[in-house]
Structures are given as structure tokens and as C-alpha cells.
Amino acid sequence: xxxxxxxxxxxxxxxxxxxxxxxxxxxxxxxxxxxxxxxxxxxxxxxxxxxxxxxxxxxxxxxxxxxxxxxxxxxxxxxxxxxxxxxxxxxxxxxxxxxxxxxxxxxxxxxxxxxxxxxxxxxxxxxxxxxxxxxxxxxxxxxxxxxxxxxxxxxxxxxxxxxxxxxxxxxxxxxxxxxxxxxxxxxxxxxxxxxxxxxxxxxxxxxx
Amino acid sequence: xxxxxxxxxxxxxxxxxxxxxxxxxxxxxxxxxxxxxxxxxxxxxxxxxxxxxxxxxxxxxxxxxxxxxxxxxxxxxxxxxxxxxxxxxxxxxxxxxxxxxxxxxxxxxxxxxxxxxxxxxxxxxxxxxxxxxxxxxxxxxxxxxxxxxxxxxxxxxxxxxxxxxxxxxxxxxxxxxxxxxxxxxxxxxxxxxxxxxxxxxxxxxxxxxxxxxxxxxxxxxxxxxxxxxxxxxxxxxxxxx
Numbered sequence: 001x002x003x004x005x006x007x008x009x010x011x012x013x014x015x016x017x018x019x020x021x022x023x024x025x026x027x028x029x030x031x032x033x034x035x036x037x038x039x040x041x042x043x044x045x046x047x048x049x050x051x052x053x054x055x056x057x058x059x060x061x062x063x064x065x066x067x068x069x070x071x072x073x074x075x076x077x078x079x080x081x082x083x084x085x086x087x088x089x090x091x092x093x094x095x096x097x098x099x100x101x102x103x104x105x106x107x108x109x110x111x112x113x114x115x116x117x118x119x120x121x122x123x124x125x126x127x128x129x130x131x132x133x134x135x136x137x138x139x140x141x142x143x144x145x146x147x148x149x150x151x152x153x154x155x156x157x158x159x160x161x162x163x164x165x166x167x168x169x170x171x172x173x174x175x176x177x178x179x180x181x182x183x184x185x186x187x188x189x190x191x192x193x194x195x196x197x198x199x200x201x202x203x204x205x206x207x208x
Numbered sequence: 209x210x211x212x213x214x215x216x217x218x219x220x221x222x223x224x225x226x227x228x229x230x231x232x233x234x235x236x237x238x239x240x241x242x243x244x245x246x247x248x249x250x251x252x253x254x255x256x257x258x259x260x261x262x263x264x265x266x267x268x269x270x271x272x273x274x275x276x277x278x279x280x281x282x283x284x285x286x287x288x289x290x291x292x293x294x295x296x297x298x299x300x301x302x303x304x305x306x307x308x309x310x311x312x313x314x315x316x317x318x319x320x321x322x323x324x325x326x327x328x329x330x331x332x333x334x335x336x337x338x339x340x341x342x343x344x345x346x347x348x349x350x351x352x353x354x355x356x357x358x359x360x361x362x363x364x365x366x367x368x369x370x371x372x373x374x375x376x377x378x379x380x381x382x383x384x385x386x387x388x389x390x391x392x393x394x395x396x397x398x399x400x401x402x403x404x405x406x407x408x409x410x411x412x413x414x415x416x417x418x419x420x421x422x423x424x425x426x427x428x429x430x431x432x433x434x435x436x437x438x439x440x441x442x443x444x445x446x447x448x449x
């Protein structure tokens with residue numbers, strides 16, 4: 001690396017300037033799947049932070065031993081193994097949470113952010129910066145998930161974390177939940193709106 | 209220095225990795241198996257109790273289950289008892305796929321201090337994305353539903369997944385499956401519509417969750433029909449039909 005970036009930058013850049021979802025446009029697939037409600041979005045975000053941090057560290061530790069021609073397979077095996085361990089632990093110690101997440105935990109394996117970070121960062125950096133990079137990117141991903149989940153649950157179901165927030169009197173006055181918000185296409189549109197707002201604020205991200 | 213690009217290195221590396229990862233996963237699975245099974249069974253018990261409106265916590269569910277569920281029977285589609293089977297361990301999902309005449313049908317007999325005897329029957333079927341299942345509790349007339357509980361593996365949150373919500377399940381209590389001499393399992397129809405047979409009791413499905421709602425209807429038809437003989441017999445013995 002020509003100009004070395006500090007650990008602080010590694011950790012904080014993915015929050016906004018280098019956000020995996022809205023700048024690199026990775027991990028959109030799971031962004032559509034889990035954001036109909038805020039709670040699964042939040043737990044999914046936390047799970048991705050954990051898996052991303054640990055897989056980054058493991059890959060970084062063994063990076064000098066991995067044969068280049070099978071590196072993607074090695075990365076996949078590490079990620080898949082970690083996800084299965086997380087799932088087994090949840091089943092044993094947090095059964096309710098694991099029931100709620102069901103298929104979403106498995107979806108972490110297919111999350112493009114994981115492969116992206118492993119390939120782009122952990123393969124060429126020491127364990128500690130890799131850990132920070134994993135946590136930072138995980139948080140960047142979780143942030144967008146929570147923002148999208150917030151709007152979709154609020155407008156689509158009138159609830160937040162399962163609690164009713166839009167008062168009954170609003171429904172009596174003729175307010176109707178927007179059922180479209182629950183459907184996956186609206187997640188794309190909400191993500192697009194977030195990207196729009198984000199680029200309007202950060203002028204340097206705009207393409208000529 | 210070893211040549212990391214050689215085929216031998218690659219094969220040795222991948223073999224070692226598979227063995228290490230495989231052993232680690234096998235160890236995790238073995239170490240946690242007992243806890244996971246306990247959790248799964250406790251969860252099943254709590255689901256059964258929810259059909260009779262008893263809510264429990266993880267700490268008390270086993271004691272509550274033993275307190276309220278006084279007997280567990282296994283019957284066949286002729287209404288006869290099958291002995292030597294553990295009702296709780298029967299895989300209802302597998303039973304729902306074989307012909308009715310070969311099925312082993314579990315019945316949970318429940319005594320509620322304030323509401324009397326209830327019979328809880330398990331259901332199992334398919335939603336849009338995967339399995340759905342439930343428990344339906346009958347009053348001692350063996351026709352009127354006392355309560356229902358549904359759960360699913362991966363239905364869409366906000367749409368099909370709404371079958372677990374009170375807004376859906378609260379429609380079931382009070383519906384009857386025996387109309388005169390006819391046995392008519394509950395139908396699930398599109399909100400605002402009526403079933404073809406005007407005699408059958410029905411509930412409104414979930415808008416946007418049509419396939420899951422139909423799955424619930426099909427589950428009632430497939431899983432309750434084999435119980436007809438047993439329900440009739442038990443209802444008549446008690447003189448309630």
C-alpha cells in the first residue's frame with residue numbers, strides 16, 4: 001500500500017465515505033430480504049458484524065499460507081464454518097432469536113460484503129487492522145439495514161420493533177398502512193433514496 | 209521454502225483444512241446437541257400450550273406442560289387407540305405426507321382449571337417458502353375450536369408470517385367442524401369472500417399472504433380429516449354431539 005491509512009480510517013471509513021451498501025453497493029440482496037421489520041434487520045446486522053470480524057481475522061492469520069488458486073474456496077469454507085457455528089450456538093443458547101432469524105443466518109454466507117472484505121482487505125493485511133475493517137464494514141452494513149428497516153416497518157406496518165407507534169386514532173381518521181413497503185421492491189427504492197440523500201450531502205462521491 | 213503454487217501443496221492444504229473444519233463443526237454439533245434438543249422440545253411444549261391460551265416462559269414450560277397436559281394418546285383414522293407410541297415424539301410433518309389410513313395421530317388431552325377438558329391436535333403443512341405447522345384445541349364437544357396456534361419456518365415477514373399473530377389466530381375460537389352429520393374442516397378464504405359450501409365455517413386469510421393462507425386451509429383439511437372418527441367417537445361418548 002503506497003500511502004498507509006490509519007487504523008482509525010479503516011474503522012470509520014465504511015460508516016459513510018466507503019459504506020459497503022450505499023457506496024460499494026454490496027450486500028444489497030440481504031438488504032432486501034431482512035428489512036421488512038426492524039428487529040430481524042438489527043439482529044442480522046449484529047450477526048454480520050460478528051462473522052465478518054472473525055472471518056477477517058482468521059483469513060488474515062492464514063493469509064500467507066493460502067494457495068492463490070484456491071483462495072476463494074478457502075474463504076468460503078471459513079465463512080461457512082463460522083456461520084454454522086454461530087447458528088449452532090444460537091440454537092443452544094438463544095433459541096428464540098435463532099427461530100426468528102431462521103434462514104437469514106444462512107444468508108450471511110452469501111453476503112457479498114464478506115467475500116469482498118476477505119478478498120480486498122484481509123488477504124493483504126495484518127490481523128488487527130483486518131478485525132477493525134471487519135467490524136467497521138459490519139457496522140456500516142448494519143446502519144443501512146436499520147435505516148431501511150425503520151422506514152419499511154414504520155410505513156408498512158405502523159410498528160417499530162413490534163410495538164405499535166402509529167396511534168389508533170390515525171387509522172380511525174382514514175390512515176392506511178402502505179402494504180407496498182413490506183414487499184422487497186420497496187427496499188430497493190428506500191436504499192436508492194438513502195444513496196440519493198447520502199450523495200447530495202457528500203458531493204465528492206458524485207460521478208461527473 | 210515450499211512452493212505454494214504446486215498441486216501437492218494445494219491438495220494437502222485443502223485436505224488439512226477440510227479435516228480441521230469438519231472436526232470443529234462435528235465437535236460443536238456434538239457438544240451442543242443435548243441443549244438444542246432440550247430447547248426444541250421445550251419450544252414444542254410451549255407451542256402446544258399456546259393453542260389453549262397458556263403462555264409460559266422457558267423456565268416454567270416443562271412444569272406447566274406436565275400440569276395441564278394430563279394424557280397423550282395416539283389414535284388411527286378409525287378412531288382406535290394405538291398403544292406403545294409416544295405421542296410427543298411422533299413426527300407430524302412426516303405423518304401428514306402418508307395416506308390417512310396409515311397415519312399415527314397424536315392427541316394431547318389438556319385439563320384447564322377454569323375451562324375444563326380440551327383436546328389439542330397437531331397440524332402440519334406447507335406455506336409459500338417452507339413448512340408451516342400448528343396446534344388446534346377443541347372443546348370437549350370435539351367440534352368447537354377453543355384455540356389455535358400457528359408457526360412457520362420462513363414465511364415472508366409482514367405477509368405470510370402474519371399467521372402467527374392474534375389478528376389471524378383469534379378468528380378460530382368458536383368455529384365448528386361438525387355441521388349436523390357433516391365433517392367440514394375450517395376453510396381459509398380471501399378476506400371478504402365466502403367459501404363455495406355455505407355450511408362450512410371459515411376465517412379470513414391474510415392479504416398479500418395468499419399462498420400461506422391457502423396452506424393453512426389445506427393443512428386443516430389434510431390433518432384434521434383423519435381425526436374425524438376419533439372426534440366423533442369421543443364427542444358421542446361424552447354425549448356432547
